[in-house]
Amino acid sequence: MKLYISDLHFYDEDSIKLDERNFAGVREMNQFMIDQWNATVKGGDIVMVLGDLFWTKEPDEVNYILNRLSGKICLVEGNHDNRWLKKPGVNLNRFEWIKPYAEFQDGERNIIASHYPTFCYNHQYLVNDDGSPRTFMLYGHVHNTRDELLVNQFQKITRENNIPCNMINCFCKFSDYKPLCLDEWIELDMKRRNVL
DSSP states (O other): OEEEEBOOOBTOHHHHHHTTOOOSSHHHHHHHHHHHHHHHOOTTOEEEEOSOOBOOOOHHHHHHHHTTOOSEEEEEOOTTTHHHHTSTTOOGGGEEEEESSEEEEETTEEEEEOSSOOSSOTTTTOBOTTSOBSEEEEEOSSTTSHHHHHHHHHHHHHHHTTOOOOEEEOBGGGGTTOOBOHHHHHHHHHHHHHHO
């Protein structure tokens, strides 16, 4: 099964305050995120991390977390991943692949995977015979900030003009730090948008 998540920011003390993450410190946050990941991800599952997995420059810290996470991991690079990706000693063999951007299939649906929200994405206009979407643009980067509010406004305006727009922010806090499958993200995103 393919699962998705973004912007975990392991070891990032600032993210606790900026994202209003309810943790006393990074040790507690890291352990909770590992527990949530491993409670969800099974051995054969593939987790697509949509960027900003770590906020550290220490290979030992990166490897410590990587060795405790279940499943296979793919990484779409985020703007903070360059802090650790190029460091000697990081176990890059833990990743199935690392790319700046990816397009692939999840069942019958197209996935556009980018750390950054992409407003006009490949296959955006493709729909099934029943009108349901065939393509989803999964992103991160904006967490739950003012930028995400602008992305939401763009999506609302786009849909009001009868243009398909299936963008989902896979920010880890939205899913209680659990990687989710596409159907779960779709359901969670619809619930979140109904509140906006």
